[in-house]
Amino acid sequence: MPIRLLPDNLVNQIAAGEVVERPASVVKELVENALDAGATRVAVEIERGGAALIRVRDDGTGMPAEELSLALERHATSKIATLDDLAAVQSLGFRGEALPSIASVSRFRLVSAPSGGEAAEIEVADGRRAAPRPAAHPRGTTVEVRDLFYSVPARRKFLRSESTEYQHIQRTLTRLALSRFDAGFTLTHNRREVFSLPAAADRAAREERVARLLGPEFMRHAVHLEHESGGLRLSGWLGLPTYARAQPDQQYLFVNRRMVRDRLLGNAVRLGYQDVLYGGRHAAYVLYIELDPASVDVNAHPQKLELRFRDGRHLHDFVFRSVERALAATRPDPLRSGSTDLSRLLGADAGRAGPGLPLGQPPAVAGGGDWTVLARVAGAVADDAGRDDGGAAPPLGYALAQIHGIFILAQTGDGIVLVDMHAAHERVLYERLKTALESGAGERQALLVPAVVEVSEEEAGVAEHHADELAAAGLVVDRLGPGRLAIREVPAALATDDVGGLLREALSDLAEHGASHRIVERQNELLASLACRAAVRAHRSMTLPEMNALLREMERTDRSDQCNHGRPTWTRVSLDELDRLFLRGR
Numbered sequence: 001m002p003i004r005l006l007p008d009n010l011v012n013q014i015a016a017g018e019v020v021e022r023p024a025s026v027v028k029e030l031v032e033n034a035l036d037a038g039a040t041r042v043a044v045e046i047e048r049g050g051a052a053l054i055r056v057r058d059d060g061t062g063m064p065a066e067e068l069s070l071a072l073e074r075h076a077t078s079k080i081a082t083l084d085d086l087a088a089v090q091s092l093g094f095r096g097e098a099l100p101s102i103a104s105v106s107r108f109r110l111v112s113a114p115s116g117g118e119a120a121e122i123e124v125a126d127g128r129r130a131a132p133r134p135a136a137h138p139r140g141t142t143v144e145v146r147d148l149f150y151s152v153p154a155r156r157k158f159l160r161s162e163s164t165e166y167q168h169i170q171r172t173l174t175r176l177a178l179s180r181f182d183a184g185f186t187l188t189h190n191r192r193e194v195f196s197l198p199a200a201a202d203r204a205a206r207e208e209r210v211a212r213l214l215g216p217e218f219m220r221h222a223v224h225l226e227h228e229s230g231g232l233r234l235s236g237w238l239g240l241p242t243y244a245r246a247q248p249d250q251q252y253l254f255v256n257r258r259m260v261r262d263r264l265l266g267n268a269v270r271l272g273y274q275d276v277l278y279g280g281r282h283a284a285y286v287l288y289i290e291l292d293p294a295s296v297d298v299n300a301h302p303q304k305l306e307l308r309f310r311d312g313r314h315l316h317d318f319v320f321r322s323v324e325r326a327l328a329a330t331r332p333d334p335l336r337s338g339s340t341d342l343s344r345l346l347g348a349d350a351g352r353a354g355p356g357l358p359l360g361q362p363p364a365v366a367g368g369g370d371w372t373v374l375a376r377v378a379g380a381v382a383d384d385a386g387r388d389d390g391g392a393a394p395p396l397g398y399a400l401a402q403i404h405g406i407f408i409l410a411q412t413g414d415g416i417v418l419v420d421m422h423a424a425h426e427r428v429l430y431e432r433l434k435t436a437l438e439s440g441a442g443e444r445q446a447l448l449v450p451a452v453v454e455v456s457e458e459e460a461g462v463a464e465h466h467a468d469e470l471a472a473a474g475l476v477v478d479r480l481g482p483g484r485l486a487i488r489e490v491p492a493a494l495a496t497d498d499v500g501g502l503l504r505e506a507l508s509d510l511a512e513h514g515a516s517h518r519i520v521e522r523q524n525e526l527l528a529s530l531a532c533r534a535a536v537r538a539h540r541s542m543t544l545p546e547m548n549a550l551l552r553e554m555e556r557t558d559r560s561d562q563c564n565h566g567r568p569t570w571t572r573v574s575l576d577e578l579d580r581l582f583l584r585g586r
């Protein structure tokens with residue numbers, strides 16, 4: 001076949017292959033256009049999962065009649081004019097591809113009215129564009145997409161069931177609605193209104209929207225976070241570890257108000273949770289990152305879902321540390337109902353962490369620890385506070401008894417508290433061990449015989465390049481040849497571990513993210529298992545002063561709301577709840 005130029009309509013249909021994966025992608029493009037046009041209200045109507053109709057209506061700036069045809073031309077955009085504009089682009093769109101692509105694979109209608117101008121409409125079907133004609137429409141724009149992929153049977157075949165496609169649309173609109181609190185959103189499916197969200201001006205209204213979209217339970221078990229440093233800003237809500245889920249289905253990340261699916265950032269958040277999450281569970285979060293638009297390349301993915309960062313490593317660390325710090329602050333708080341909550345135990349949704357999880361195996365160490373000794377080893381000051389020290393009762397109150405050898409029952413200012421003593425003690429010890437390790441940071445141990453590790457040339461290069469950092473984390477490594485490394489010193493706490501494996505993992509982290517948390521992670525795993533072994537075990541009887549010492553330690557300890565496996569460590573029942581339980585005062 002000789003070389004030829006493809007006809008325009010075919011070019012658009014090919015472009016649609018990348019931009020329009022399924023009905024939800026059409027919704028994304030159209031709603032993004034509405035937001036770029038400054039809409040304060042966006043209404044999305046769907047029929048039959050989007051296969052029959054997708055209609056998006058906005059009250060944005062609209063377009064004059066003479067621009068309607070241009071909007072349907074490939075590479076026609078009002079959003080950028082030069083390469084410099086692209087480099088600092090703030091609008092969601094910039095390629096001028098969405099409308100022509102969508103119009104080439106559907107029966108398409110665009111109606112628009114600019115402020116103070118006449119409304120006009122234009123239709124496209126079977127690759128033919130009709131001339132614009134006058135229409136009736138208030139200021140703003142409506143785009144109708146009917147019979148998506150009708151002209152491309154091969155694509156139509158790939159559409160899933162109505163309910164699956166509809167779910168994708170709902171998920172997409174949820175993301176868009178989380179990305180822009182300044183606009184109101186409505187969604188209608190088969191003429192039934194699914195949600196109608198007013199614009200949310202303040203934090204309370206935003207939290208209401210988040211609760212509406214993710215469920216009220218998320219908001220009830222979330223901490224708000226806001227952190228800014230060196231031109232980077234992270235804000236949003238972190239689901240508490242005890243609200244972790246079996247699926248990663250509530251992880252929302254936005255960069256400069258753009259919804260993204262970014263591995264680097266997702267990994268940074270995951271690391272921030274690693275110390276408090278039960279294995280295999282997924283955190284829930286809604287997080288917003290803002291940074292200089294010039295330091296992000298948004299033109300890196302056909303649906304703009306992935307980004308490239310100029311300083312990805314710095315950003316990764318910023319996100320990781322901010323999340324970690326926000327979660328570390330989850331210690332017993334007199335205002336919350338505990339790290340787990342009784343109402344959830346009774347009617348709880350089985351998809352989340354809770355007491356239904358298998359308990360960790362009791363550590364198989366003979367002899368059993370002595371709590372008093374352990375408390376001293378761990379540096380605890382058993383400030384054996386009595387009730388008569390004048391001050392208000394501390395958040396976890398004072399111990400009354402040990403129950404079934406497992407729980408501590410304590411009385412607080414306005415109710416009772418139950419503590420899982422092993423889980424709580426384990427966390428207290430773990431945090432102490434980590435602090436001790438950090439303060440003696442960089443403590444290394446020389447290997448009598450250096451461990452030689454075979455790696456790829458690329459990995460060896462990475463090791464050489466990051467030698468200082470590895471050394472700071474405790475790994476002293478030399479390059480022996482193109483693909484051979486010698487490990488001379490290792491972190492003291494890991495002296496007997498599989499150092500070759502650790503080095504390989506650290507190198508692959510370094511190669512991928514430019515930073516490795518693997519060493520710290522491994523060290524933490526080791527400390528966690530030490531803590532678990534050392535923690536006071538079930539059925540060892542404790543005296544009241546010992547129990548009180550543990551309660552005071554918990555109040556001082558970071559992350560003491562969860563044990564090292566992410567299980568909750570305590571719960572509270574207030575006097576009010578006790579009264580209700582016994583129908584008192586009715």
Ligand SMILES: Nc1ncnc2c1ncn2[C@@H]1O[C@H](COP(=O)(O)OP(=O)(O)OP(=O)(O)O)[C@@H](O)[C@H]1O
Nearest residue numbers: 033034037071077078093094095096097098099141
């Ligand atoms: N809802 C709308 N309100 C006002 N103008 C719109 C609307 N939708 C599209 N336009 C105009 O039509 C142009 C083309 O839209 P289109 O979505 O095809 O491209 P884009 O948004 O510029 O870039 P991208 O392909 O990255 O989305 C836009 O640049 C904008 O000027």
Ligand SMILES: [Mg+2]
Nearest residue numbers: 029033093098
């Ligand atoms: Mg667009």
